[in-house]
Amino acid sequence: MIDILFRFKLNLNPETIKTFLKGDETKWNSVIQDVIPTMLKGVFSDNTEAENFLKLQTEQEPLEEIQKSSEYNDMVDSCETLITEYFEVVKNYDANHGILWPDKFLKITKPTARKSIQAFLDKYRFLQKSVDSVSDDTVNGDFKNLGQYGHGKTAIILYKKVVNVLEEGNYANFSNMFFIYDKNTENILVPSDYGESTSKELVLNIEDYINSSDKNQLGNVTIIPIYDEYHFRKIRKGSAAHVQIVYPNGPKQSTHYDEILGNKQQMDDINATAKQESFFPDKSGSLNEEGLAKRFRQLVTKGYIRGVWVGSTNILVGTLQKTVGVLKHFSNDK
Helix, strand or coil: CCCEEEEEEEEECHHHHHHHHCCCHHHHHHHHHHHHHHHHHHHCCCEEEECCEEEEECCCCCHHHHCCCHHHHHHHHHHHHHHHHHHHHHHCCECCCECCCCHHHHHHHHHHHHHHHHHHHHHCHHHHHHHHHCCHHHHCHHHCCCCCCCCCHHHHHHHHHHHHHHHHCCCCCCCCCEEEEECCCCEEEEEHHHCHHHHHHHHHHHHHHHHHCCCCCCCCEEEEECEEEEEECCCCCCCCEEEEEECCCCCCCCHHHHHHHHHHHHHHHCCCCEEEEEECCCCCCCCCHHHHHHHCHHHHHHCCEEEEEECCEECEEEEECEEECCHHHHCCCC
């Protein structure tokens, strides 16, 4: 394996930071060198230390555990109810009076099902890419001649995609991978051999696994890509962009990082773990992508931007920052 690793920033939430620092910024080194490694070793039992690095074997909930989760069972219950009620409407179609959608279906059943699917995918984000790759044609056999029955159809198809992915086992398996925690930088390091796309999916899985573990005593964390070079994709005319910023970690920065401190102070003022800044097109319907990218440079290159969203598309793209010479410390690791 090539001794080159991608860098990601691990960030704690503000309540955890306040608990451990108690207003004393000099305790920050203890947090990143002792407190965080202790948590990681508790969550990931297969681990090895060398120099200032901690190597951890990834873990992933098996299918049977996913299917025992409250999110999974809530999704199944609400979506099966949606399907039953949907086909009741189809069955009761009256050529004279048209399609009759009951208030309960529109106001309770359909929105409950949609929320349950989102809650499930929010918890198991490593499934999202696989779900997105399933075509409508793969799962919509029951709906090909029901184009006029629109309500609830999109949610049912999405649910069937989730079921398809789980039944086929067609999703990323991160069980045999590893990552390294750098005690000097609060960075998560991922082997570049995995590739940028898989590495980004892996850290989402690591983040979810930490946040759902009962052995994590530090509250929710975020793990964000650190970019060297980046840009924002061209924004379609008339679209707004929404920048998601997570809570900046670390001791007080120099004036060079006024932007980071400013965002930290704003979130401290409202006790927030993240914030969103929205930008809207001018009278011509345009946004200045280059100007926006420049404005957020400090946050993007330090690992504090979750994404820049136009609709459901993240327009932030770039080259992940790399580090070398870390794996050699684990050369005797079997």
